[in-house]
Amino acid sequence: MTTARQSPRARNARGEGAKLKLDIIAAAGRLLDATGNPDAVTLRAVAREIGVAAPSIYAHFPDREAIVQALIEEGYAEAVADITAARDSETDPVRQLEAGVRAYLRFALDNPARYTVMLGRPGSHDPEPSRGVTDPATISFQLLVTAINECVREGRSRSTDPHRSATAIMVAIHGYALMKPQRPTFPWPPEDGFITYLVATLAGIE
């Protein structure tokens, strides 16, 4: 990253022009991770990072904002896939609950800047709530509620209000995911035990 101009990259072969689109998203991701600031993902910085002229980007994105949007949507898809895969790798409902939460947290901690932007954009999620469950934060929350309900149904949770329990876990994990990378000098408890404690306590696991 930084200002160092990349050696001008080799032109893509005929029919492979779409490869540049992937390079653009990847470069934007590196820029975002490096700066933590979506405003630093400028069209020209992305072009510089790849070693391409700025106008070349317009063949793949209508404007600057679309690059950031693409980055966010890529993150959404990845996070939801990770969470459901983690859940489906377990059969015990308590373990399913924990596995999902851990996968969510892993995504957030592995991509702190992207996670911040994904959840921090006002209006980037659910501007029209009635048009379906496209919002991945809503999807994650639904998975959480379902997992807790399953625990209750099998007598593993004494939660009297799964919606409230899920909300509590959601905000706690969200807060942890944001604060942990930002405050490395804080004396954080060991992560594994802390997450288990949070989930167990807030979901009322017996």
Add this chain to the structure above:
Amino acid sequence: MTTARQSPRARNARGEGAKLKLDIIAAAGRLLDATGNPDAVTLRAVAREIGVAAPSIYAHFPDREAIVQALIEEGYAEAVADITAARDSETDPVRQLEAGVRAYLRFALDNPARYTVMLGRPGSHDPEPSRGVTDPATISFQLLVTAINECVREGRSRSTDPHRSATAIMVAIHGYALMKPQRPTFPWPPEDGFITYLVATLAGIE
């Protein structure tokens, strides 16, 4: 706010030049609250908002960044004052704990953009951890630990690890403070009961 140029304001009387400094901070606060983006607090936007020429600001702040810093520090002072005042208005330790948490949350919800910037700036807190407890997030956390310890000492909390309990409450309240204003369509539980539940559950109140 917005682009509307203020009618050029009356010049301050002699000896009252410092009033402009207050106007600058106030205008920067309005700009931050309106946009939620500290990058939108530009020197020229602040000047425009007040109705003053841009260079006039240099009499009071060395550069643009100092304006944002002043805003953050003002917020820090206010938050810590609110929290200690809330705690000191109660005598029962459980009520002291809850009152402090509620005051913290109230500040965050009343100043969502400022709160986000205050806690979201990487390195804005504790770059040199050994130089004392100047970081107000650390101060808030210490108050939280102390309050829980007090509850344990008086047999009102069965927490076996107050540091862990305090960390859990901290991240949960932080997550809630950030998500609540950002997701107004989410079916949030009633706030009073939810906070009581969070604090009671995580602090192990009997």
Add this chain to the structure above:
DNA sequence: TGTACATCAGTGAACGCGCGTTCACTGATGTAC
């Protein structure tokens, strides 16, 4: 097999904009004599 041509994957120069910051200044007001 040779060649004209269309297409693809980009480029370089230029635009207007808002920004932070510097600079020399101005005009009102209080103060010293």
Add this chain to the structure above:
DNA sequence: TGTACATCAGTGAACGCGCGTTCACTGATGTAC
């Protein structure tokens, strides 16, 4: 009481910068005949 002067609270013009975006273009490569 009158006046020169210092000080205070600002201003207006200008600078160089990086930005998003537009525009006409170029040069390699595959394809039609």
